[in-house]
Amino acid sequence: MRSARPTYLLAVLFTAVPTLLAFPGCTKTVEAPAAAQLTIVQGHLQTAAAGTLLPTPVVLRVIGTDGAPMGKIPVSFNVLAGGGSVDPGTVVSDANGEVKARWTLGPGAQVQTMTGTAPGLDPVTLSANGILPSDLVIAQGNNQTGKASAALTVQIVLRVTGGFNVPIPGQTVGLSITSGGGSISPQSAVTNALGEVTVRWTLGPQAGQQTATATAGTLGPIAIAAIAN
Incomplete structure (x- = not known):
């Protein structure tokens, strides 16, 4: 007759395993991931006319201690140099660990910087190049003949x-008559997205050459000419 002792021992062993695993000294604690790093995804080293919105949004990503993107972490944006603004100023990272903001450059600086910060993490710094106005030109209407x-x-x-022939919006252009009488309307206007202003010149009663001048900040004056007959 076969002994029942081995079967008995196996039954005791399997009964004891859950008890052993449940013993506090045998339980391994797994720590939840924490935010470990803030990185730049896009938006660094852009170039645009000073005073305008950069074409590409700034995107940062929060990485956890497990190397995976981490959501629900507040990230703040602050302008360091150049003026301008960032919108929104603070945003919470999404499921991809990412935050997005739009950066509008200040109007008077070439080198502009901003930072992204998150609690307990090293900040990241982004830079942009603001193109400043350098030329005022007559795009249309010079040297006409009229009544x-x-x-x-x-x-x-x-x-x-500005540099690379980039149009500069938001610049005030002033005009004035310098000979011949007449009038220009408007006498002052702000450049549009193409960097342009459009005005109407009514000649004075004097026959012959008539002139006007235009300035934009430190640019100019440049002369505009017409012939009255």
């Missing part, structure tokens, strides 16, 4: 540009 005391057929278009 004295009448508006010129073609309107005068002036353009403000």
